[in-house]
Amino acid sequence: MEKALLEKFIEGGCTPEEARQVSQWLLEHPDALDTILNNTWAEPVTALMPADMESSLRVSLPLQTTGTTAEAPVYQLPHNRSAGRYRWYAAAAVVLLLVGGWWMARSLNNADNSGTNALVTVTVPAGKMYKLTLPDESTVWLKGNTQLKYDAKQFGIITRHVELMSGEAFFDVQRNAEHPFVVEQGGVRTTVLGTSFSVKAATDKNAAVITVATGKISVSHHTKELEVLTQGRQLVVNAQTGHYTVSQVPVWMASAFKDSVVQLNAASFGELQQALQQFCNIQLQTNQQQVKQQRYTIQLNRSTPVKDLMDVLCLLNQNQYHRKNDSTYIIY
Structure with a gap:
């Protein structure tokens, strides 16, 4: 050549x-x-x-x-x-x-390309992350230990259909009213026209988790619609029984695994705990009610050393801290 x-x-x-x-x-x-x-x-x-x-x-x-x-x-x-x-x-x-x-x-084609199917399987190993662009220009971020399948030939003809076999993925979907975007996970189906959201696949021990970052999605279990979710809503569903709960969560939780920075604005102590766990692998604890009632405005970055992060955090409300072990910190 x-x-x-x-x-x-x-x-x-x-x-x-x-x-x-x-x-x-x-x-x-x-x-x-x-x-x-x-x-x-x-x-x-x-x-x-x-x-x-x-x-x-x-x-x-x-x-x-x-x-x-x-x-x-x-x-x-x-x-x-x-x-x-x-x-x-x-x-x-x-x-x-x-x-x-x-x-x-x-x-990765699991079927004859001369037929009607061209099944593509994407598997991401532990500790890695993969950004996938689908034929309609929708973007999918796949976390480590995640497997996703879709039919390259049929995608977009009637629906835009993908199957999350395992792991967790964040979807940023291009709007197309004529071709709904569908994510299948076991018996759980998430349908959207154009939005961004995450789906965490169910396992033997854990339920499936769907979290909306923007827009609106519909979640169903087999043929029964469970809920229509909007921004900041999270649905946790047992993929076998269809039993589910819905709660309001911080929007950043939908894309937490793929982002390196999160901005907290007047966050509660509970939200701060969640963010530190997700972004910095830190368990933050307190026994003081006053600390639990405080609000926190801070930018968390995965690359910030823990000591620097805790020093800044304590300056916000004139608190102090000590390290209980490698991943647990007590603030007071």
Whole structure:
């Protein structure tokens, strides 16, 4: 494969036939991109890559697929980073996005593509997170230990249907009144036209959890509609019996697993406890009623050291704290 043709493909200048040929060649030669990158990195360094370019590149690299499991990127930035080489490294990321998506659909197909089904299964390993763009441009963030299925051929023809087999996912759905978006999880069905929400799959020990960030959704158990949920409403349902409860929760809880920052405004002590548990893996406790009645306005960031976070937290209401163990803090 000529480098010029690959470059043309990356820049979007190929004819449909050329694009098909390049994509097919890349799929049949999985080590080709490594070879191209290695040759490119072997060229003399003329200028270092700007730091902002490197940061942009690092966050843009996608997950790849091996078999049925999404894995972390395998390419590493070398110590000497040429600005001229950045273009080809960014190009590699684009190729992985374009071809990787096709490879996922092709290699994970559980049915004959010549028929009416083309079942795609996306599996994310523990400790990872994967961002998936569906054919209608809706976006799904999949937490570690999550598996999602959808039919690439039938998606959007009558409904936009996906099945959450396990784990937790956050959906940001494109509005389409003619084709409702449906998430199946066991016997629990969530139907929307356009909104954002999360679904946590039921397990043997835990019920399914549906939380709405924006818009409105309908939740049913088999053929029985359970509830219509709006922003900040959370439904917890037993997938076997259909028994459910509904409560009001902070909106940030819908997307907590995928976000790195949350802003609390006049939050109650209970909400603060939930946020610290979700974002910082901290158990916050108190025995004082006065502390429980206080309000908290603070931005939590996963990357903030715990000591710095607790110091700032106590400054808000002139409190003090001590550490009970590695994950539990007592505030007073």
